[in-house]
Amino acid sequence: MKVIIDGLACEAESGEYLLQIAKRNHINIPTLCHEEALAGLATCRICIVEVMDAKRTEVEGDGQTERSEKRKIVTACVYPVVTEIEVITNSEKLRDMRKAILTLLMARAPESDAIGMLAKEYGVEHNHQWLTKDDEKCILCGLCVAACDKMGTGAIATINRGITRKVSTPFEEPAESCIGCCSCASVCPSGAIPFTDLHRKRTIWNKEFDLVSCSWCGEIIGTKEQLDYVGKRIDPSPDEHRIGLSADAHGNEMLCEHCRAVREASRLKWVRQKSLA
Amino acid sequence: MNGHDVTNIEKILVCCGTCCLANNSMDIVTGLREKIQQAGLPLEVVPMVKATGCSGLCENGPIVRFLPDDLCYYKVKPGDVDEVFEKTVRNNQEIDRLMHREPEQRNRVRTREENSFYKKQLRIALRNTGEIDPFSIQDYMDRGGYSAAESALKMNPEEILAEIECSGLRGRGGAGFPTGRKWRQCAGIGRYPKYIICNGDEGDPGAFMDRCILEGDPHSVIEGMLIGSWAVGSNSGYLYIRNEYGLAVRTMEEAIRQAREKGFLGKNVFGTGYDFDLQIVKGGGAFVCGESTALMASIEGNTGEPRAKYIRSVEKGLWGQPTLLNNVETWANIPEIINRGGKWFSSIGTENSKGTKVFSLVGKVKNNGLVEVPMGITLRELIFEIGGGIIGERRFKAVQTGGPSGGCIPEGLLDMKVDFDSLEAADSMMGSGGMIVMDDRTCMVDTARYYLNFLSEESCGKCVPCREGLRRMLEVLDGISEGKGTEEDLDLLIWLGSMMQEAALCGLGKSAPNPVLSTIKYFREEYLAHIQAKRCPAGICKKLTTFRILGEKCTGCGLCKKNCGALAISGKPRLAHVIDEELCTRCGNCIDVCRFQAVEIG
Ligand SMILES: Cc1cc2nc3c(=O)[nH]c(=O)nc-3n(C[C@H](O)[C@H](O)[C@H](O)COP(=O)(O)O)c2cc1C
Ligand code: SF4
Ligand code: SF4
Ligand code: FES
Numbered sequence: 001m002k003v004i005i006d007g008l009a010c011e012a013e014s015g016e017y018l019l020q021i022a023k024r025n026h027i028n029i030p031t032l033c034h035e036e037a038l039a040g041l042a043t044c045r046i047c048i049v050e051v052m053d054a055k056r057t058e059v060e061g062d063g064q065t066e067r068s069e070k071r072k073i074v075t076a077c078v079y080p081v082v083t084e085i086e087v088i089t090n091s092e093k094l095r096d097m098r099k100a101i102l103t104l105l106m107a108r109a110p111e112s113d114a115i116g117m118l119a120k121e122y123g124v125e126h127n128h129q130w131l132t133k134d135d136e137k138c139i140l141c142g143l144c145v146a147a148c149d150k151m152g153t154g155a156i157a158t159i160n161r162g163i164t165r166k167v168s169t170p171f172e173e174p175a176e177s178c179i180g181c182c183s184c185a186s187v188c189p190s191g192a193i194p195f196t197d198l199h200r201k202r203t204i205w206n207k208e209f210d211l212v213s214c215s216w217c218g219e220i221i222g223t224k225e226q227l228d229y230v231g232k233r234i235d236p237s238p239d240e241h242r243i244g245l246s247a248d249a250h251g252n253e254m255l256c257e258h259c260r261a262v263r264e265a266s267r268l269k270w271v272r273q274k275s276l277a
Numbered sequence: 278m279n280g281h282d283v284t285n286i287e288k289i290l291v292c293c294g295t296c297c298l299a300n301n302s303m304d305i306v307t308g309l310r311e312k313i314q315q316a317g318l319p320l321e322v323v324p325m326v327k328a329t330g331c332s333g334l335c336e337n338g339p340i341v342r343f344l345p346d347d348l349c350y351y352k353v354k355p356g357d358v359d360e361v362f363e364k365t366v367r368n369n370q371e372i373d374r375l376m377h378r379e380p381e382q383r384n385r386v387r388t389r390e391e392n393s394f395y396k397k398q399l400r401i402a403l404r405n406t407g408e409i410d411p412f413s414i415q416d417y418m419d420r421g422g423y424s425a426a427e428s429a430l431k432m433n434p435e436e437i438l439a440e441i442e443c444s445g446l447r448g449r450g451g452a453g454f455p456t457g458r459k460w461r462q463c464a465g466i467g468r469y470p471k472y473i474i475c476n477g478d479e480g481d482p483g484a485f486m487d488r489c490i491l492e493g494d495p496h497s498v499i500e501g502m503l504i505g506s507w508a509v510g511s512n513s514g515y516l517y518i519r520n521e522y523g524l525a526v527r528t529m530e531e532a533i534r535q536a537r538e539k540g541f542l543g544k545n546v547f548g549t550g551y552d553f554d555l556q557i558v559k560g561g562g563a564f565v566c567g568e569s570t571a572l573m574a575s576i577e578g579n580t581g582e583p584r585a586k587y588i589r590s591v592e593k594g595l596w597g598q599p600t601l602l603n604n605v606e607t608w609a610n611i612p613e614i615i616n617r618g619g620k621w622f623s624s625i626g627t628e629n630s631k632g633t634k635v636f637s638l639v640g641k642v643k644n645n646g647l648v649e650v651p652m653g654i655t656l657r658e659l660i661f662e663i664g665g666g667i668i669g670e671r672r673f674k675a676v677q678t679g680g681p682s683g684g685c686i687p688e689g690l691l692d693m694k695v696d697f698d699s700l701e702a703a704d705s706m707m708g709s710g711g712m713i714v715m716d717d718r719t720c721m722v723d724t725a726r727y728y729l730n731f732l733s734e735e736s737c738g739k740c741v742p743c744r745e746g747l748r749r750m751l752e753v754l755d756g757i758s759e760g761k762g763t764e765e766d767l768d769l770l771i772w773l774g775s776m777m778q779e780a781a782l783c784g785l786g787k788s789a790p791n792p793v794l795s796t797i798k799y800f801r802e803e804y805l806a807h808i809q810a811k812r813c814p815a816g817i818c819k820k821l822t823t824f825r826i827l828g829e830k831c832t833g834c835g836l837c838k839k840n841c842g843a844l845a846i847s848g849k850p851r852l853a854h855v856i857d858e859e860l861c862t863r864c865g866n867c868i869d870v871c872r873f874q875a876v877e878i879g
Contacts, residue, residue, distance in 0.1 A: 042585030043740045045780045073779040078585045100776040104745035130749060140744070158738070161563060163748040165738030 004086040018076040018087060019047060029089050030098065030121075032105075032114055032189055033141035034077045038150060041142045046101055046118070047076040050088040073097075098122055105139055112137045114189035137192035140165060144184035144193060152233070153177045156184060156205065169205050180209035180223035214256035216263075221256050283369040288344040292407060301355050302339035308358035313366070337377070337644075340407075350375035394644045397663050399625070401633045402449075402486075402609045403649045406493030411528050414535040417496040423541055425612035429504040430549050437508040438464060441611070443619030445631030450476050450567070450604030451680075451708050452784065453630075453697040463591035463601045464509040471599040473506050473514035474576070475608050478560045478567035480519065481680035482731070484711045486635040486647055487605035491518065491525035494609065495532035499555065501603075501611035503541065506553045509601050514553065517572055519560040529557055564681070564735035568783050569594075569602050571737070582737040583783035604709070606635055626652035630696035634707070640676075640714035641668050650695075657691040660714055671716040675799070679708030681728045681735075682788035684795030685721060704795040706788065718869065720817035721800040722807055726754045728792040736785055742777040743786025749773060750793060758818040762808040767797055816878035819863040823879035826867075828853040830875035837867035837876065 003012045005027050012021045017039075022029050032044035050071045076089070088094070099122045105115050107130040118124075140158070144167060148156050155178035159168045169175035180202050185193040195204035202209045202223055209223035221227065255263060291306045337351040343365065350361065353375060364370040377394075409416035417423070429437055442457030463471065475498055479487040490498060502514050518526050533555055536542040544552045561581035565571050568583050573595045575581035586593075594600025610632060614622045623631045630652040636659065639645050643665035650659065656676060660666070667673050675685040678695075684705030686693070693699050697707050715724065733747040750773055753766050774790030781787045797804060806812050813821040826837070826846075833851040845861040848854030856867070868876040 040585065042782060045741055045782065048780055074587065075585065079587050097776045097780055100773055101741055101780065104741055104749060104773070107749065108745055130752060139741070140738070142739070160738070161565075161734065162736040162738045163733045163744055163751075165744060 001081065002084055003081055006087070006089055012081050014082055015080050018049065018051075018074070018079045018081060021081065022076060022087075022089065027089060029076050030118055031077060032118075032139065033143060035143055035146075035187060038143055038146040038187070040078055041146060042075050042078045043140065043142050044101070044105075045075055046098055048073050048094060048097060049076045049079075050091060050094060051079070052086050053083070095122065099124055103127060107132055109136045109139050109190060109192070111135075112139055112190040112192065114139065137190045138167060138188075139190050139192075140167070141189060143187045143189065147183040147187040151179075151181060151183055153179055153181075153229070155179075174207035175205060178205055178207055179225040179229045180204055180207065181226040181229075212254055214259050215254050216259040217256060219256040219258070221254060227254075283343065283348055283365055283371060284346050285369065286343045286346075286366055289366075290342040290344065290407065292338055292340040292342075300339050302353075304355035305339060305341065305353055305358055308355055309362060309366075312358065312362040316362075316367070337646075341375075342407075349377060351377050393665070394646070394648070394663055397654065397658060398649050399633050399651050400649045401613050401622075401625075402490060402497075402606045402635055403494075403647065404613065405497060406489055409494065411493050411495055412531055414496060414532065414539060417494070421616065422496050422612070423500055423539075425615035426500045426503045426541065427547055429615050430507055430547050430551065434464060434508045434510065437504060437615070440615060440619040441508070444614045444622035445619070445626070445629075446607065446610055446614065446622065447630060447697060448604055449606035449610075449634065449709070451706070453707055456603065456607055459591060459603075460505065460508055460601065462589065463599055466592055466599045468599055469510070470513065471509060471511035471601070472595045473502055473509070473511045474572070474595065474600060474602040475502055475514070475516045475605055476567060476569070476572060476602055477516060477518040477522070477525065477605045478572060479522075479605075479709065480564035480567045480735070481709055481711050483639050483713065484637050484680060484709050486637055486710055488519075488522055488525050489635075489647055490605050490609050491522065492528050495529050496536065497609040497612055498529075498605055499532060499536055499542065501608035502555065503546065503553055504611050504615060505601060505603070505608070507551065509599075511601065512552050512554070514555045515576055515595075516555060516557045517560055517576060518557060520562050526557060526559065533557070563737070564731075565737050565783070565785050568785060570783070572602070573600065582739055583785070585782055606710075627694060627696045629698055634695075634710055636710045636712045638664050638712045638714070640712075641671065641716040641719075642666065642714045643668055652696045653694045655692050655694055656686065659695065659712070660691070664714065667714065667716050669716075671718065673714070674717050674719055675715045675721065675724075677705075677713040677715065677724070677728075677792070678711065679706035679788075679791070680711045681731050682706075682785065682791050683708050683711065684791040685715070685724060685799065686795070687799040689799075704798055705791060718815055718817070718865065720758075720813055720815035721796040721803050722754065722758050722813070723815075723817045725793045725796045726751065726758060729754060729789070732785065732789045736789070737783075740782035740786060742781040743783075743789060746773050746777045746781075746786070747789060750790070754793070757804065757807050758813070759820045760807065760811040762804075764805070764808060766808070767801070767804060770794075770797060812879075814878065816863070816865055816868060822863045822865075823858055824856050824861060824863070824865070824867055825877045825879045826854050826856055827875050827877055830873050832873055832875070834872070836870050836872070840866040840870045842866065 001012050001014055003010050003021055005022055008025060010021050010025045019029055029047050029049065031047045033041045051074050052071045102119050102122050102124045106119050106124050107127050109115060110126050110132055145156055145158055148154060155175035156167055156169055158165055160166060182195055182204060185195050195202060197211060197220060200211045202211050209225055212221050212224055212227055213219060214221055289309060291302055293302050339353050341350045341353045360372060364372055405420060409420060438457060438461050441460055446456040447453040448456055477487050477491055506514060516529055533542060540546060543554050546553055558576050560566050561575045563581055566575050566581035569590055570584040570586060571581045574584060576595060590600045590602055592599055626632050633649050633651050635647055635649045638648050642660055648663050660676060673688055675687050677683055677685045678700055686703050686705055690703055693703060700707050729747060729751045733751055736743045736747055738744040750770055753770055756762050757766060770793055774794045777790050778787050803814055806814050807821055811821055816822045831853040833848060833853060835850060838846040838854060843860050843862045845857045846854050846867065
């Protein structure tokens with residue numbers, strides 16, 4: 001199937017999302033709430049594009065061709081292509097709409113990492129007339145909640161409706177199910193979720209965790225709860241039988257990714273040498 | 278007492294909808310029943326007292342109707358029962374006091390048909406409400422109920438689709454999507470199971486047409502859904518009913534039970550070998566839950582929030598399966614279309630909007646209530662003939678249509694024909710049929726603010742245009758109403774609003790700017806008065822209002838003084854009064870009560 005994006009004919013499979021097709025063809029569409037692994041949020045609306053039917057209808061008389069002029073505004077990150085369409089990603093109108101969206105986001109979270117660059121690109125200035133919470137960085141994209149759900153922990157959620165909506169743990173108390181994995185903080189485009197790793201302790205969402213370090217290099221691997229949780233998900237057998245990730249009790253060494261790779265490599269080398277010998 | 282004689286009464290109908298129940302209509306029912314029993318009137322003339330659903334003119338309830346004459350009494354109180362029984366039931370006399378008085382003419386009106394509130398109405402969706410006992414399936418069947426389903430189940434689904442398409446019916450829940458086309462799309466998809474849903478969320482404040490149907494004529498919805506299920510090939514349906522609608526839920530539960538008993542629901546319906554059953558789901562309580570994807574999320578047990586999707590529900594809806602969702606009123610129209618034919622239905626209404634629409638006419642009109650009228654009736658007819666004009670003979674200013682995210686239509690457009698397309702062309706919408714009439718004591722800036730405030734609380738807050746847009750638009754409007762507005766603010770509102778209309782995720786955010794954009798379009802001068810002259814012409818925005826008594830007009834009657842809660846008015850009897858600006862709280866009572874137009878807004 002063919003899709004024309006900004007005049008460029010692109011090959012696409014039916015059902016593929018517009019954003020994917022554009023990316024593959026090096027056409028840049030701005031995004032804020034899109035992550036390949038957590039697709040489908042479509043909350044920021046910055047990836048809007050104009051879509052129209054590719055078929056042209058003949059206009060009688062002067063022999064000119066004209067489009068069946070019905071342009072639709074859609075969000076590229078969740079728009080599946082099922083018929084041949086023509087797409088415009090950067091018209092005057094779209095830029096103006098994105099500017100309005102960025103003006104709103106800038107007013108909400110002027111300190112957000114994600115907004116700054118885009119705001120500059122679109123010539124958005126901070127509207128000082130509007131009240132802003134100084135320490136607000138969250139743009140409520142929802143990625144953190146989606147990441148936490150994907151982990152299966154579901155320790156955070158959006159609470160409240162309308163203009164008072166925010167991300168929070170249940171009852172704003174430290175969450176029972178939080179394992180301190182920091183998936184939320186690392187996926188956040190705004191750097192809005194604070195956490196600290198200090199003195200072998202991690203603090204996030206008002207909860208404290210013990211950090212586990214690599215037995216070889218000392219690099220932080222994760223929290224004890226996180227390694228336990230991941231261990232259980234990989235191997236759900238009862239505790240004493242499990243080959244553990246944090247299972248120091250079983251004599252396993254706790255290694256970070258890098259050191260584990262080194263160990264594997266040297267083991268292979270050793271095996272090869274032995275077999276050569 | 279003079280008046281006409283009343284033909285021997287065969288039946289008494291007492292409206293027992295929620296509004297009338299609140300006014301003790303149940304006591305009237307039991308009171309009358311008791312009297313009739315005690316008197317042991319001969320059986321043939323024993324009047325029947327029925328708990329009928331809403332009859333529309335809610336403002337004037339409880340309403341009691343006497344058949345066969347169709348004599349109507351309004352605002353009947355339990356204390357009136359004795360008199361009604363003695364005079365009307367026993368001695369065939371009318372009671373003048375309880376009859377309807379036409380706002381213009383001062384004469385009393387005897388029957389419903391003579392009452393101008395009903396005269397221009399045409400009842401299709403409301404054909405049975407107020408006429409039957411909603412708890413009796415037999416009553417419904419006596420009026421031809423379930424005959425449509427019975428014949429539909431003998432028809433080829435294709436024939437049903439053709440009939441609905443021919444009728445030109447469009448969805449009554451807001452968007453006005455052609456019902457026949459939706460059904461055909463769903464029927465054309467070969468994945469099973471398929472689901473059918475009735476949207477009874479009705480979150481618009483002030484709207485109650487769906488409640489009225491659910492409470493007053495539940496079987497018409499069930500029958501409509503049964504026909505729809507056969508047409509698209511579904512075996513199970515859901516009735517999503519707003520949680521606050523306790524009576525509607527109870528009525529529906531009972532109706533479903535009776536329909537199962539008769540074999541109209543469940544296994545092997547009408548002995549055809551076809552299975553279809555219904556279950557009730559109570560709504561999540563938020564306005565946005567009425568939106569189709571939020572509603573489905575809510576039925577699935579998730580948070581009632583809209584989902585971003587470009588795949589239609591008829592393809593992938595509830596639990597990812599093909600789903601047919603229609604509004605209560607849409608469903609209630611279906612049996613009548615099957616019975617009388619799509620052609621008949623399409624003969625009513627305008628070019629692109631067929632049939633009738635139920636409106637809930639409220640606000641500053643004399644006759645408040647539900648009205649069902651053919652599409653294409655003018656706003657003027659609706660407001661001034663059916664509605665009886667503006668309360669207190671004040672000036673009409675605007676009518677807000679389509680629920681909280683509809684627009685405000687000015688006086689200049691009163692002769693506009695009401696249908697889907699013309700309302701949209703006027704920057705408003707049909708929505709679910711809310712119609713709020715406003716008089717000259719309404720400030721349009723304040724009105725826009727009011728709706729925006731509602732929407733900012735009811736938006737789910739998921740997407741940026743809606744959440745942040747509403748918040749900032751509200752801030753700007755607050756500023757204007759406090760005299761801090763600038764002319765650039767109007768451009769800013771339009772800029773943000775038009776972005777929201779296209780970029781928001783769901784219909785709520787897309788329509789939310791309507792109240793603001795339409796008032797700026799039609800009432801720009803009023804905005805400018807707030808901005809430039811720092812004055813609220815309607816005398817509503819407190820910071821921009823002062824009230825003054827015109828000495829030459831004041832007769833010194835003292836009515837304003839009596840009604841001023843702040844004790845800000847002083848003056849001797851028969852001498853001109855004055856308002857102390859310091860003490861005045863700008864409540865506006867004085868201007869509303871003065872009979873000599875002596876209070877001026879400064
Ligand atoms: C914010 C919002 C609220 C809605 N609320 C309702 C409602 O209360 N009842 C309803 O029938 N439709 C409501 N709708 C419209 C539904 O999404 C849907 O279009 C309708 O139920 C489809 O049925 P119809 O084609 O018979 O109108 C709402 C839409 C939006 C965007
Ligand atoms: S905290 Fe970050 S990831 Fe979570 S909603 Fe806010 S901006 Fe998005
Ligand atoms: S438009 Fe409003 S209600 Fe709809 S998804 Fe966005 S925030 Fe929620
Ligand atoms: S990237 Fe946020 S809506 Fe598409």
